[in-house]
Amino acid sequence: MYSRLLVPLDGSPTSLLALEHAAALARLSGATVVLLHVIEPLRHSTGFERPKVYIEDVRPRFMATGQALLDEAANRLRDDGIASETVLLESGIERVSAQIARQAETSRCDLIILGTHGRRGVDRLLLGSDAEQIARTAPVPVMLVRKPHSARAA
Template sequence: MYTRILVPLDGSATARHALDHAAALARLTGAPLVLLHVVEELDHCSGFEPATVYVRDVEPAFLAAGQALLDQAADGLRLGGLAVETVLIECKGQSVAARIVEQAAATRCDIVVMGTHGRRGLGRVLIGSDAEQVARLAPVPVLLVRQSHAAGTTPAQQAG
């Protein structure tokens, strides 16, 4: 049914939980996983550092941290026998959600599996939801996974 699964990762427990679900889906379908980390450049600069410092020190550091996040997740999945690719991109003025949707098309994925923090009310209005925007904009199905209340359980344990 699914031939390629896109999994955006941000380092949160919710994203890790979504990755567990995506891995279970990959085992069922034989589909490779495409792990994506989108870097929001503005999260990594104060605006006070000179451009040379940003280019020489700041940007390489946050890109290396993003790649390390992807590599750690990919290594664990590969040890479990799954096929995994990694993609690291920067927002470049676009929203995280727009970049995720773009990558779903660019990497020819036919489902996106991602975590959602389940914000409601004022928090949702003020912060917004990348997951909600991806679900609205994506040309493929989007599986939104909320953080489990039963921390430490796998998707299979939750189902059974």
Template sequence: MSYQHILVAVDGSPTSDHAVAQATGLAQASGGRIRLLNVIDPVAHVSGFELPSVYSQEVLPRLQKAGEALLHRAQERVAERGVPVDTVLIENLDARVAQLVVEHAQTWGADLIVLGTHGRRGLERVLMGSDAEHIARTSPVPVLLVRLPAGANAAAAGA
């Protein structure tokens, strides 16, 4: 199958970086393009005690700037390999991140979603949830879940 529109959700983690690298290789092989997507989740970063003005003038701009920087770094890595790439930053107001990724894939016309996954199992997965699992279950297009190679987790944690 030739993937022409590859959506990669990025969060700055080592697994996410590996997903970008894998997607870039697929895009090179198929002549496709990549869209990098980052979802900022302001609600996860507020205590509830901030004044609305502090939230809108300090918290949200800081999160947006960090998301844009993350996307820019990933975009540079993809572009260096000659793959057409663009970026999208979405602010999550009240939805699950997985839902936003699937909706964006549909809207953009993605024919593949590539995600880094930590491969959590058991109670850890139940407690933390799994956006990757939810995306894989609900996506109308194929989803490639990418894990770090064995031994890479320890190296990444030490970095």
């Protein structure tokens, strides 16, 4: 069925929920889980850093933090006997959703498992929806995972 699962992680509770679903599916199918973290430099910079400070201090810190997130998730999967790979990317000017869709092809994944907040109305309009964009543009099926209604209300 599915042999390679792509799981984009950002450290949010919904991305960790997607990881749980991927682990369950991988246990059933023997699939490899490809963990992806996309760093958005503009989120980690004020724009006032001197280039030398950014290159020597700021960028290495957020790269290390992103890799640590991936390594922690990969270790959890390996402890469960699940094969995994990690991919760390920087977004540059391209949308994160486009990079995730392209990474599914690059890593030869046949399913993307993605956490979503399930926002609607004005929240969705103002905050956008990477999950929706990925579902529309991905070259493979996309499984959107979110907390059940009862857990969100609490």
